[in-house]
Amino acid sequence: MRLHQPRSQLVQELRPLPVVQPGQVLLRVRACGVCRTDLHVVDGDLPFLGAPLVPGHEIVGEVIAQGAGISIPLGTRLGVPWLGYTCGQCKFCLLGEENLCDRARFTGYHLDGGYAEHVVADARYCFELPPSIDDTHAAPLLCAGLIGYRALRMAGDARRLGLYGFGAAAHIVAQVARQEGRDCYAFVRQSDIEAARFALELGCVWARPSEERPPVELDAAIVFAPVGALVPAALAAVRPGGVVVCAGIHMSDIPSFPYALLWGERAVRSVANLTRADGDEFLALAAGLPLRVEVETFALEQANDALAGLRTGAVRAAAVLLP
Numbered sequence: 194m195r196l197h198q199p200r201s202q203l204v205q206e207l208r209p210l211p212v213v214q215p216g217q218v219l220l221r222v223r224a225c226g227v228c229r230t231d232l233h234v235v236d237g238d239l240p241f242l243g244a245p246l247v248p249g250h251e252i253v254g255e256v257i258a259q260g261a262g263i264s265i266p267l268g269t270r271l272g273v274p275w276l277g278y279t280c281g282q283c284k285f286c287l288l289g290e291e292n293l294c295d296r297a298r299f300t301g302y303h304l305d306g307g308y309a310e311h312v313v314a315d316a317r318y319c320f321e322l323p324p325s326i327d328d329t330h331a332a333p334l335l336c337a338g339l340i341g342y343r344a345l346r347m348a349g350d351a352r353r354l355g356l357y358g359f360g361a362a363a364h365i366v367a368q369v370a371r372q373e374g375r376d377c378y379a380f381v382r383q384s385d386i387e388a389a390r391f392a393l394e395l396g397c398v399w400a401r402p403s404e405e406r407p408p409v410e411l412d413a414a415i416v417f418a419p420v421g422a423l424v425p426a427a428l429a430a431v432r433p434g435g436v437v438v439c440a441g442i443h444m445s446d447i448p449s450f451p452y453a454l455l456w457g458e459r460a461v462r463s464v465a466n467l468t469r470a471d472g473d474e475f476l477a478l479a480a481g482l483p484l485r486v487e488v489e490t491f492a493l494e495q496a497n498d499a500l501a502g503l504r505t506g507a508v509r510a511a512a513v514l515l516p
Contacts, residue, residue: 220254
């Protein structure tokens with residue numbers, strides 16, 4: 194399923210089997226999650242880098258061929274995330290901050306992704322997946338889970354945690370946070386009663402529209418929804434010394450707000466991409482947790498329907514394409 198220009202439908206096309214290069218693996222795609230970042234690529238919120246492009250970066254695949262220098266057994270199941278390449282030489286890579294690499298390349302954006310039957314990937318950036326988690330439920334872990342986990346770590350040891358936007362990432366991170374003994378407060382769209390009910394099902398102690406203030410001061414908040422106006426709202430909800438973490442790759446402009454909301458050593462920070470260490474740590478954790486990953490599956494040729502459902506909020510948690 195290819196994108197030829199932003200703000201247009203993906204087109205189903207036949208293409209030659211991708212050619213594997215040294216250091217790469219060729220995967221038969223078994224499942225690919227549909228992430229909000231895919232929506233930002235398709236809708237033109239991120240700069241369009243040229244066509245044709247195959248989106249998708251929550252890929253579960255089976256190794257069917259490999260390039261020179263790779264000795265991964267055929268049939269091995271691997272996960273392919275958003276981070277597809279880093280240079281290893283810039284100041285960020287040398288500092289262990291490869292998620293900020295000057296020359297990073299991202300799956301489904303710079304590199305063809307998993308809305309396809311086959312994909313090639315740099316073997317160094319693939320993850321082994323817990324055998325206890327099946328393909329469909331493993332796919333959302335590769336971005337919604339990973340970014341949510343990194344955002345949770347950025348929130349520190351917050352006991353009372355706000356989650357603004359309760360979709361694919363929040364529904365996973367809420368369960369991790371509850372396992373750590375935190376109280377989660379979910380903020381949803383004004384009319385989304387179903388999302389509020391879902392949040393309570395997953396152990397959140399409170400779930401109400403984003404316009405409302407929680408009944409207690411929060412220690413931290415994570416903003417998953419790409420809505421800049423939620424940042425000052427979250428600042429108003431956190432205690433002095435609290436942190437607001439912006440977890441999306443794109444957000445609408447943050448409106449001006451009084452300094453009083455930031456004062457008291459409150460902080461606002463963003464989460465950018467992920468590191469391979471994040472992936473290893475989170476997937477090892479996920480293997481031992483009773484995570485309920487809620488998915489709605491679509492056939493590969495229904496990718497436009499999956500994106501539309503994500504755009505309108507019709508998809509309750511995570512959408513997954515099955516070739």
